[in-house]
Amino acid sequence: MFVRHVLSALISGALGGQEPASEPAGDLREALTAISESELRATVEALVACGTRNTYSETEEGPRGVGAARRWLKARLDAVAATSGGRLLVEEQWFDLPGPRRGRRGGVAGLADAAAGGAALRGANVIATLRGTREPERIYVVGGHYDSRASDTYDVASDAPGANDDASGTAVVLELARVLAAVPLDATVVFACYTGEEQGLLGSIHHAQLLAEQKAQVAGMITNDIVGNSRGDDGQSEPGFLRVFSRSTPGSDAPSRQWARFAAEAMRLHVPELAPRLVFRLDRLGRGGDHRPFDERGVPALRFSEPHEAYTRQHQDLREEGGVRYGDVLEGVDFAYLQRVARANLATLFRAAQAPASPREVRVRGSGITVDLRWEAATSADLVGYEVMRRATTAPDWEERVWSGPATRVELALSADDYLYGVRAVDRDGWRSPVAAPRD
Numbered sequence: 001m002f003v004r005h006v007l008s009a010l011i012s013g014a015l016g017g018q019e020p021a022s023e024p025a026g027d028l029r030e031a032l033t034a035i036s037e038s039e040l041r042a043t044v045e046a047l048v049a050c051g052t053r054n055t056y057s058e059t060e061e062g063p064r065g066v067g068a069a070r071r072w073l074k075a076r077l078d079a080v081a082a083t084s085g086g087r088l089l090v091e092e093q094w095f096d097l098p099g100p101r102r103g104r105r106g107g108v109a110g111l112a113d114a115a116a117g118g119a120a121l122r123g124a125n126v127i128a129t130l131r132g133t134r135e136p137e138r139i140y141v142v143g144g145h146y147d148s149r150a151s152d153t154y155d156v157a158s159d160a161p162g163a164n165d166d167a168s169g170t171a172v173v174l175e176l177a178r179v180l181a182a183v184p185l186d187a188t189v190v191f192a193c194y195t196g197e198e199q200g201l202l203g204s205i206h207h208a209q210l211l212a213e214q215k216a217q218v219a220g221m222i223t224n225d226i227v228g229n230s231r232g233d234d235g236q237s238e239p240g241f242l243r244v245f246s247r248s249t250p251g252s253d254a255p256s257r258q259w260a261r262f263a264a265e266a267m268r269l270h271v272p273e274l275a276p277r278l279v280f281r282l283d284r285l286g287r288g289g290d291h292r293p294f295d296e297r298g299v300p301a302l303r304f305s306e307p308h309e310a311y312t313r314q315h316q317d318l319r320e321e322g323g324v325r326y327g328d329v330l331e332g333v334d335f336a337y338l339q340r341v342a343r344a345n346l347a348t349l350f351r352a353a354q355a356p357a358s359p360r361e362v363r364v365r366g367s368g369i370t371v372d373l374r375w376e377a378a379t380s381a382d383l384v385g386y387e388v389m390r391r392a393t394t395a396p397d398w399e400e401r402v403w404s405g406p407a408t409r410v411e412l413a414l415s416a417d418d419y420l421y422g423v424r425a426v427d428r429d430g431w432r433s434p435v436a437a438p439r440d
């Protein structure tokens with residue numbers, strides 16, 4: 001089908017078919033209300049109580065070490081799975097760790113001996129998969145890393161509470177699983193607690209690779225890393241903001257960017273107490289996160305982080321020096337802030353999982369007076385049509401939208417040169433997909 005129309009259509013709205021009302025937010029609102037500050041606190045406290053969660057620390061037994069954390073997470077998710085009517089599947093995803101490099105303080109001597117003895121050094125992500133009810137093959141991943149570190153990346157002995165980096169993000173992941181377990185969502189949501197982040201994103205690289213080998217359709221990924229502190233070392237505090245990192249890329253519009261805009265819109269619509277601050281780069285300068293292996297595979301992937309970081313608490317041995325306390329301790333986490341971050345995740349994932357898949361193969365042609373957009377039909381059963389989006393080339397977010405009905409091609413009397421365009425799919429209930437943009 002092909003629709004030709006003029007500028008007035010963009011101003012006046014509907015072009016064909018019935019435009020659905022805005023999305024129904026009843027169930028979403030209920031889920032947002034269920035996000036619990038005390039649940040988030042309980043998770044962070046339990047992880048801190050493991051003493052250290054260094055990737056190479058004790059994995060097999062006892063209350064201390066990364067293994068104690070892994071067993072606690074698995075048990076919590078198993079308990080949540082029992083409330084899911086069989087939809088939530090929990091697994092430990094084991095993989096070989098690269099041999100540890102000797103730490104500056106010799107903290108891995110025992111590990112080096114183990115490696116010399118031929119013992120395999122292994123780690124495990126804890127993964128919970130909530131199967132979608134209508135389109136289970138479409139997957140969204142939300143992650144945080146449960147490993148922690150002291151000043152030395154390979155120091156397995158010293159305390160490394162990692163309350164904010166990244167028990168905070170792991171707590172968000174668990175709380176989302178708890179709240180969403182009994183909610184029927186169209187698409188699948190995967191809750192991922194990663195290990196090995198501090199030694200080079202080992203767990204998330206393994207997970208992204210596995211999903212790619214399975215040819216999984218991962219439509220979006222978010223990592224929550226350093227999301228619980230509301231006051232930076234510089235004294236700045238903006239507890240009403242969350243940074244949303246998405247990759248800067250050649251060309252005008254990477255898929256990760258559309259995913260970032262989608263998250264920002266979810267927050268504006270449903271979590272007004274936490275404003276998105278879009279940062280158009282993959283991550284903080286010179287730093288890394290578990291979204292990277294996904295982004296590198298073309299999956300739309302974001303990092304959520306607090307607006308002002310406290311570097312006296314990140315990657316620091318617990319100590320006092322010159323009157324300054326160092327270390328990633330529990331007191332550095334603002335649980336009211338963390339609750340808002342969990343809600344931002346929930347709104348984004350809930351909307352994405354209820355919406356149709358984004359349109360595919362969007363193409364744009366045109367001139368200074370006309371723009372011609374076409375795309376492949378989305379396959380969702382309850383799809384009713386599409387919205388065409390437009391913004392100035394310099395604008396960070398979409399500025400105008402027009403309902404274009406069920407057609408998969410539109411021509412508008414607008415400049416193709418001076419604007420960027422995209423298309424999103426809309427279902428019968430009014431849920432809107434992330435925008436798909438043509439490559440230019």
Ligand SMILES: [Zn+2]
Nearest residue numbers: 165166225226
């Ligand atoms: Zn981290």
